Amino acid sequence: MRFHAPRRLGIVGAGVAGALMSRAVLRSNRFVLTGLADPDPDVRNRVSAEWGCPAFIDATELVTSGTVDVVYVAAPTAHHLGAVSAAAAAGVHIICEKPLATTAADAREAVDCARRAGVSLLVGPTVSYDPRYRVLRQIVTDRRLGDLLSVQATSFTDWHRRRTRTAHDLDAAVGNGLLLRQGAHQIDIVRLICGGDVRAVSGALHGGAGGAEQGFSTQLSFANGVQANAYYDGSGAVPEADELFATFTGGGVRVHPGGLHLYSDGQLTDLPVDPATSVWDQALVEMDQTLDGRIPIHDGEWGLGTLATCLAIYEAAATHSIVFTHQSLYQEKS
Ligand SMILES: NC(=O)c1ccc[n+]([C@@H]2O[C@H](COP(=O)([O-])OP(=O)(O)OC[C@H]3O[C@@H](n4cnc5c(N)ncnc54)[C@H](O)[C@@H]3O)[C@@H](O)[C@H]2O)c1
Known part of the structure; x- marks a missing residue:
């Protein structure tokens, strides 16, 4: 003790x-x-x-x-x-x-x-601290359902309606804007599940009045061949909802608010996950463990990789092209 x-x-x-x-x-x-x-x-x-x-x-x-x-x-x-x-x-x-x-x-x-x-430098706290995503990550690394093939993440939030967003609030050049403020959570989750090392990025920003970022969509190709799609809408046009599906060679997983549904051989297994304490509580736990010698997930390289991915989405959207990120930033951690 x-x-x-x-x-x-x-x-x-x-x-x-x-x-x-x-x-x-x-x-x-x-x-x-x-x-x-x-x-x-x-x-x-x-x-x-x-x-x-x-x-x-x-x-x-x-x-x-x-x-x-x-x-x-x-x-x-x-x-x-x-x-x-x-x-x-x-x-x-x-x-x-x-x-x-x-x-x-x-x-x-x-x-x-x-x-x-x-x-020690940790970068967070993001929603990837949510224990449901840790459980899914474990299913991936244990190969419980075989190889991970693809991930589909969808988020609907009311980010634009929570308060009046000024031009400054929406300015990506100062680190604001929906993609850097909110998308970073979703990109972090997708990277955690897919292995972290994003190699190719395509994407689009969803316009809206004045060109403000109402949302974005992106396709990410990972070094290990896994493909991910992420869709984020922060307009508040529809009720808040977060979903993530992962498909494997031997089944699939749906992350839902109370845990995970695991599908294999035509059977559904419900994996309840305890409600998360806040991501801030969990960031403290990760720092405490890091200072006790454990290798963290959300270290500085990790945070840099998530930022680089978000910036690549901006670039892909602006140039209507695929951006090759070649992140040799991420070291897979057990
Ligand atoms: N993890 C999350 O879910 C989450 C949630 C909210 C904000 N954030 C992040 O936290 C950061 C702050 O966002 P916020 O919404 O709390 O902003 P905020 O505007 O509510 O608060 C920022 C505070 O920092 C102070 N400040 C300004 N310049 C400073 C400086 N040089 N040194 C020290 N303090 C300074 C301001 O006076 C203000 O009190 C941003 O990077 C944002 O992306 C993350």
């Missing part, structure tokens, strides 16, 4: 994602919240009182204060690289929100500076 003291965690960016992580930290017995950084003085004062921890003006002040072992970076995406490099320079481990950065070059720099500093 492990008895080491809870790990001290600081939050960079006390907005929507930061608040969700603060609640996960309160629920955790492995982490304790010891600081936050936010440049907005109103946010700093209010949230510091609410969360009961000291507030700093920026990530550098927080990570050099000697009060944190891990930071969760939930600043706007354009500021991720600055916070990650400050934390790495201070020897502080990092959970960075997705997407890791706004460009593949910045994401590569973030990964490299964490590696050079010898600190």
Whole structure:
């Protein structure tokens, strides 16, 4: 049994994602919240009182204060690289929100500076932390139904209606837009199931008034030959629904809200999966295990691969062509 003291965690960016992580930290017995950084003085004062921890003006002040072992970076995406490099320079481990950065070059720099500093960098938390997808991944790696052939993932959400989306909210150049903000979850799931190494990408953005990204569709070809289609609609035009089907040489799987349906030899087996704790809780578990020596799934290379895939979808959509990504980024992990 492990008895080491809870790990001290600081939050960079006390907005929507930061608040969700603060609640996960309160629920955790492995982490304790010891600081936050936010440049907005109103946010700093209010949230510091609410969360009961000291507030700093920026990530550098927080990570050099000697009060944190891990930071969760939930600043706007354009500021991720600055916070990650400050934390790495201070020897502080990092959970960075997705997407890791706004460009593949910045994401590569973030990964490299964490590696050079010898600190752990996780990129998440995405919906791929959902235990149903871990179970499906296990079915793939165990070859319980033979070889995985294809995956079809469909998501309908009301992302565009949750609040008024400004031009800034929809600007992919600063890491926003539906594909980078929401599609990254779905691409992460598909990569987790299919093996991670995307080689060819085609895709289209679904237009809508003013050209805002209402959704996207993409076909991804993986290095191992698996083919995936992902369709995402964030217009809220139809009720929210998430589905994923996987076909194998010896059967198929449907992921549904309560678990998985496994089809083999004409038989249906129901595999219930316990309701997930939030992805923020699970990101903390993954960091805790990583610091205990386990190889993580959602490491920096992984986050870079998901970002590169999303950016390839933009490029494929803009050029009406197939984009060859040749990601030698991903190392298959057992
Ligand atoms: N995993 C998820 O499901 C999920 C959900 C929401 C947001 N996110 C991600 O979290 C990040 C933040 O999104 P949000 O919706 O919480 O944004 P937000 O606008 O609600 O909050 C961002 C906060 O960061 C602060 N900030 C701005 N610049 C900063 C800097 N340089 N250093 C520190 N803090 C800074 C702002 O003052 C604000 O308080 C984005 O990368 C987004 O993609 C992920």
